[in-house]
Amino acid sequence: MNETSGTAAAQPTERIPAAERREQILAAASVVFGERGYSGATTDQVAKVAGISQPYVVRMFGTKENLFLEVLARALERLVAGFRQIIAEPREHGDDEMELLAARLGGAYVDLIEDRGILLSLMQAFISGHNPVVGAKARAGFLEIYRMLRDEAGFPPDAIRGFLADGMLFNTLLAIRLPDIFDEDPDAEELMRCTFRGKLDLVLGATAAEAAADA
Amino acid sequence: MNETSGTAAAQPTERIPAAERREQILAAASVVFGERGYSGATTDQVAKVAGISQPYVVRMFGTKENLFLEVLARALERLVAGFRQIIAEPREHGDDEMELLAARLGGAYVDLIEDRGILLSLMQAFISGHNPVVGAKARAGFLEIYRMLRDEAGFPPDAIRGFLADGMLFNTLLAIRLPDIFDEDPDAEELMRCTFRGKLDLVLGATAAEAAADA
DNA sequence: CTGTTTTGTAATCATTCAATTACAACATTC
DNA sequence: GAATGTTGTAATTGAATGATTACAAAACAG
DSSP states (O other): OOSSOSSOOOOOOOOOOHHHHHHHHHHHHHHHHHHHHHHHOOHHHHHHHHTSOHHHHHHHHSSHHHHHHHHHHHHHHHHHHHHHHHHHSOOOOSTTHHHHHHHHHHHHHHHHHTSHHHHHHHHHHHTTTTSHHHHHHHHHHHHHHHHIIIIISOOOHHHHHHHHHHHHHHHHHHHTTGGGGTTTOHHHHHHHHHHHGGGHHHHHHHHHHHHHHHO | OOSSSSSOOOOOOOOOOHHHHHHHHHHHHHHHHHHHHHHHOOHHHHHHHHTSOHHHHHHHHSSHHHHHHHHHHHHHHHHHHHHHHHHHSOOOOSTTHHHHHHHHHHHHHHHHHTSHHHHHHHHHHHTTTTSHHHHHHHHHHHHHHHHIIIIISOOOHHHHHHHHHHHHHHHHHHHTTGGGGTTTOHHHHHHHHHHHGGGHHHHHHHHHHHHHHHO
16 A cells, blocks of 8 residues: 555546656547547546546647647558558569558558547548638648658559548448447448458457457 | 518518428538537527527427437438439440449449538448447448448449448548648649549539539 | 417526636655 | 745636427417
């Protein structure tokens, strides 16, 4: 027993450097925004998940909108950085060079959106086209990825379209939680299998791990 | 002058049969939910767009959630009915039979999601996987489309994946309003062109028409 | 014409929630 | 060991909003 006197009462919130606390809040916010959407999420829910008080969340980021923008920016950064790293990796030349690169990028993308916070923050941004600030970030982010595939990866137009389209279908099937009904409807698994193909084990592994963590 | 005594005051809201009023409210709700999202939309905004009072909206549908579910159900109905009709149409057999059918279905889909209310209601549903009611409708709807493509259209797995993936990319690019920045960033148009190809004029026509209507 | 149903609103309530204020405890510096 | 800065919360506030209530006017039935 090293601080509270006896009962396991909620410990009086450790003092933690602001920079670190900031990261905790962003992690919490990613989860909460992902689950409830921008408008549906409350600063209080974020605070509870982060284990601190609601006013602290607000003071750290000024407004709820700023907090969301920061979450979104982080997600985009991780996506762009991940892609750029893979593109920069040395690769042997050959007929299937592009296919192989696309497969690697696809794998990295699935890895990323296994994090539901990231997946749903991105999708939240997509449907916020009407919001001047969020919408602009979404458009800019999408175009940055496009340019990366075109200029750095050297993909031809059809490969770009195919890659982006597959990504958006991944997004959707994971967002609607299709794996949740695998045992109610075998078509659900069939659709997932036909969509993710080799990557399916990757997805299902993560889903199973999440379920285990929840329990 | 046929009803108000003199000034052009807001006319005292015509009496209209409930069934018809219901349709007006649903149309208004589709727009508002599409713009602001489920949580972001208010029953008052819907009421204003529909030209009636807020309590009437609530009384007609019981709750805001019911209203959204009805909007979503309508969107899914239109989508399913549209696809089924095209699949049922007689078509000449040949090597490119499937490609032609896919192109027709794709065109119908683009037609449908030009209605931003429908597009964004669907996307709202996609990111509501956590919500038991909305999430279930989204999963069921997606699987219905899948089965239709597999059983009624006779698409092989890869064609299904490609078709659905393209659709999800259409969704995203329209949702983020990529055409809005055509003159700021030429890559925006390039990406739209590489995604929609032949269908682009269709999309842009609608976008231009909307802009004209706004002005 | 009288009574009933349908279509509608004004007023208001109860909640929720982002944001503010005021304050306390801990840490650091000089 | 005071003074200053940092990390945190409790309490509150003001606005927004879904829902309810109570009422009014039009339409209609007999």
